[in-house]
Amino acid sequence: MDEVSVVVAHSERATLRVGDVFLKVDGDRARLDREAEAMALAPVPTPKVLWHRPSVLAIAAVPGAEIARLGEPSTASPAAWAAAGAALRNLHDAPLPPWPARGGRGIGELSAELDAECGRLVTGGILPADLVTRNRRVAEAALRPWTPVFTHGDLHVAHVFVDGEEITGIIDWSEAGPGDARRDLATLTLGHQDRLGDVLAGYGTDVDLDVIRAWWSVRSLLAVRWLAEHGFDPFAPGCEVDVLRSRM
Template structure:
C-alpha cells in the first residue's frame, strides 16, 4: 500500500500524495473551480484531472522533477530555466480567461503593505531599516499593468522539468488576469542568479526593477503569514534573505 505523504497543509487547504495521485483538499470551492477551469484552458502542460468530489480534487502526478526549491540552489540546467521561461511566455500570451482578476487591487495591496510593515517593526520581527528599504523598493510594483493570463502562484516548485523540457505546471487555483511580472518574480524568488536564464527563454524585454519590487513586496507581505502557518521565512535563501539582499 502506498504511504500518504503530506505535501503541504495549513488551515486553508492541504495537499496529500498517495502514489502517483495528488489529493487537494480545499474549503474554498471557488479555488478548485478556477484550478480545473485554468488547466483546461492554458496552452502549457498541466496535470491530468482524475476526479473531483468536493472538497477534494484528485490529479495525476506529472513526470520529472521541480525546477528547484526555495532556499536551495537549483540544479536545473540553464536550458531548463529557459524552457520554463518560454512556457511562461506562452501562458502570458494566451487569451485572458473568462473570470475576473482574483486577489486584491492596488489600493488593497498598498493598505496591506502599510499594515505588514508596521507590524513587522512594532512586533520586532524585522529591523526597521530592513523594512523601510524594502518598502521603498516594493512600492514600485504598485502601478497599473496590462492584464495577462497569469498563474498567480508560480513558485519554483510548481514547474516540473525532465532534462531541458517542461513536463508540467501545477497548482492553478490562483490563475487569472494579472501582472506578468508577478509570475516571473514569484518563480525567481530566492534565485536571482537564474533570472537571466529564465528571461532568455521568455524572449522579451523585462523590467528587472519591477521583478525586484515584487520580490520585496511578496516577501514583506508573507513573512508573518509563513511563520504563523508553520513555515520558516528566516531559513537560508528564503524570504528574509531576499529582503536582506536589497540592502
C-alpha cells in the first residue's frame, strides 16, 4: 500500500503525495481551476492532470529531478539550465492566459506592498534596518512599466524538473498569469545567481540585469516573514536572507 506523505501544507492549501500521484487541495476553488487551465495552455512540459474536482486537483508525478534546491549547489549541467531558459522563453512568447494578473497589482500597489512589508521586517526585529533599506533601494529598479507575458509566477528551482539536459516538467502553476518576464527569470535563479548566464543563453534575448537583481530583492523581502511564519527557514544558508545580504 502506498503511503500518504505531506509535501507542503499551510492555511491556504496543501499538497499530498500517494505513490506517483499528487493531490493538491486548495481553499480557493478559482485558483485551482486557473492552475489546471494554465497547465493546459502552457507550451512547456507540465504534469498530466489525472482528474479535477472542486478544491482538489490530482496530477501525475513528472520524471527526472529538480534542477536545484535552494541553499544547495546545483548538480545540473549548464545545458540543463539553458534548456530551462529556452522553456521559459517559449512560455513568455505564448498568448496571454484569459485572466488578469494575480491580485490585479500594478506598480503602485506592488510598491506599497513592498514598503509595508519592509516596515514589518524592521519593526518586528526580523531583519536589520540597513539590510532592508539597501534592498528596498535595489528593488526600485523592478518597479517600472513592463509588457505582460504569460508567466509561471512562482518558478523557483524546485518547480523545474530535468533529466540530463531535458526539461521533463514544470510544476505548481497556482500563481500563473500575466506578469513581468523578468520576475520569472529572477525567481528561477534566486539563490543560484551563478546560473543566470546559462539561463539567459537559453532564453536568447537581451535582459536588463539590474531588473533581475531588483526582483531578487523584491521576492526575498516579500517572502521572508511569510516563510518564517509558515514553517520554512529563510535564514538557512543560501536562502532568502543570504540573497538579501549579497546585495550589501
